Amino acid sequence: SVSAESLNPTASSNDNWTVPFHEKSQEQIARLKKAISGNFLFSHLDDEQSAQVLGALVEKKYPAKLKIISQGDEGDYFYVVEKGSFDVHVNPNGSLQSGAEGLGNKVATIEPGGSFGELALMYNAPRAATVISVDSESTLWLLDRVTFRRILMESTFQRRRLYESFLEEVPLLSTLDPYERSKIADALEAQKFPPGTTIIKEGDAGDAFYLLESGEAEAFKSGVDNPVKFYKKGDYFGELALLNDAPRAASIVSKTEVKVATLRKDGFQRLLGPVESIMRRTKYEQGVEEIDPLQK
């Protein structure tokens, strides 16, 4: 039963579970490594865990328009997309089994490098959505529920929980739904800086976006004596260089000890699309941040 599965991989001595191993060709391993390379759920694993997960994944090909997951079903596998796209539908009236009509609205499309099916496995919950293959000859890699829970879940779970309440309080992200914030949590990396550290240097190329988790920071521009902007918990910086593909427009210096959560450029582009227009609306004029009243 599900409840008997330990969350702690080293928990019990009478537990004779071993990681399943499915032999793969060099060619398969190369494709698999590429498929998971940009997936944030895999980026926090150590070498041993990575090797175990690579061994346990199983390749499967699918025709177009096949239901891979039905909303309301029990969770069995976690899926990584290698080839093809997969549409996600949510029926607000609940499961397909319980007789709810139709698939519901399409809420997302998952592309190569993405993954799905983790929620039911993580929370022992019914499938939250229906997932359907779009293209013929789609390729997925499947990870069984136990291996997912034993190896991949712990770090994912902790990270999502760690950032859940903080991300809820970030004004920029308040329009996102909780699942979109979870995906951001998967991609965040924590960093700490002592007071007086230049976190971003004006003129540099930009490769990351920052959310301020605790402490205070200030922005400075060359030729201007006073700080041009002040940052507190929940504020963000470093978006302009990424949005405009431009050099850093100001330097950001920690005023106290600060903790930041950073999102690299690829994560920024993939996950913050829905709030891009909000970020673009913020005008930086004469060193004073203003919201353009016409676009408010």
Ligand code: 1OR
């Ligand atoms: P699962 O195990 O519940 C369906 O099986 C999977 O669809 C789910 O895990 C997620 O991996 C994936 N809401 C819920 N599940 C989603 C969503 C989603 N998108 C992908 N999945 N929303 C879309 C957010 C852009 C929220 C809709 C309100």
